[in-house]
Amino acid sequence: MLSKKVCKFENLKMPPKILLNLTTGLEEGKAAYCRGLNGIFLPRNMVEWATENFAEEERLVSHELWHIISRNLEPAVRDEVYRVINYLPFGHRLDYPPLLKVMLGRGEGGNFANVVALCKLIYRSERFQTRTLPLWNTT
Amino acid sequence: MEETGGHNAQEKQDVQQTSPQGTKELFFYKETVIVLGDVEGGKEILLKSDDYVLGLSDFEKAAKLQLAKVPSVEEFTLFQSSQVIPWEPKDLEVQNYFIEPMGPDLSIRIGRR
Numbered sequence: 553m554l555s556k557k558v559c560k561f562e563n564l565k566m567p568p569k570i571l572l573n574l575t576t577g578l579e580e581g582k583a584a585y586c587r588g589l590n591g592i593f594l595p596r597n598m599v600e601w602a603t604e605n606f607a608e609e610e611r612l613v614s615h616e617l618w619h620i621i622s623r624n625l626e627p628a629v630r631d632e633v634y635r636v637i638n639y640l641p642f643g644h645r646l647d648y649p650p651l652l653k654v655m656l657g658r659g660e661g662g663n664f665a666n667v668v669a670l671c672k673l674i675y676r677s678e679r680f681q682t683r684t685l686p687l688w689n690t691t
Numbered sequence: 692m693e694e695t696g697g698h699n700a701q702e703k704q705d706v707q708q709t710s711p712q713g714t715k716e717l718f719f720y721k722e723t724v725i726v727l728g729d730v731e732g733g734k735e736i737l738l739k740s741d742d743y744v745l746g747l748s749d750f751e752k753a754a755k756l757q758l759a760k761v762p763s764v765e766e767f768t769l770f771q772s773s774q775v776i777p778w779e780p781k782d783l784e785v786q787n788y789f790i791e792p793m794g795p796d797l798s799i800r801i802g803r804r
Contacts, residue, residue: 566720571728573736574782579755579774587743591728591736593775599782617719 565624570617574599584612586619727783733775738768 567590577583577595584594592613601609622630631641716724749761756762756770 564720566723568722568724570719570723570725571732571736572725573728573733574776574778575733575774576776577774579737579771581755588736588739588741591733593733593737596776617725 564621565626566621567624570620572613584616586616586623589623590620592616592620727778730775730777734772737772737775740764740768744768 570590570592573591573593575593575595577597580593580595582595582597584592584598586592594612594616598609598612601612622633625633634640716726719725744764744767747755747767752764752767753759753761756767762770
């Protein structure tokens with residue numbers, strides 16, 4: 553699966569080593585992720601899948617390897633590749649809508665229940681106004 | 692913040708090279724190998740204030756640390772890096788039943804050196 557998307561590139565710029573690192577998982581919600589140009593971070597819970605769920609683990613690491621490949625592509629090439637799946641450069645960072653910002657400003661940042669409730673409220677409000685779920689920005 | 696692609700001098704410094712003893716190397720693409728990383732190498736990556744960290748909102752940083760106050764970038768990266776743990780001997784078997792079997796498949800499909 554991975555190769556079908558990658559094999560066409562004959563001269564990928566890749567780091568000499570790709571490191572598979574182990575973590576507790578507490579730092580990113582027990583999800584796997586990549587950082588830097590060659591770091592893949594696997595939480596303990598996902599590594600333990602490997603004993604009984606090789607196919608899923610292979611799929612996971614293939615996914616993370618693609619992030620390593622794409623991080624090492626020239627920006628223009630990377631944008632072109634992601635355009636295939638309709639991922640386009642946003643051009644600026646996302647920000648939260650004003651109402652959510654107010655709530656977060658009250659120190660609600662760590663309270664997921666409140667934030668989720670507010671997101672649902674915003675979603676219902678947007679639906680009522682027949683608008684799509686907001687991809688917001690302040691710029 | 693947008694990721695940077697390609698390898699310039701600064702980016703090469705961001706590539707960690709260390710791995711624990713007893714690990715095997717899986718050839719992935721030409722000169723590139725996949726290995727199990729050690730704790731120090733993993734920490735070093737996560738301690739960097741890279742585009743990912745700098746692109747996080749205050750809310751995201753607070754939520755990931757489950758704090759009601761906004762952590763500094765330093766506090767955030769320190770917490771992240773502190774979660775890197777060593778591969779245990781039993782984990783090294785991962786190479787046998789996971790990494791190693793992937794090798795021929797990936798190498799053939801992506802291009803062994």
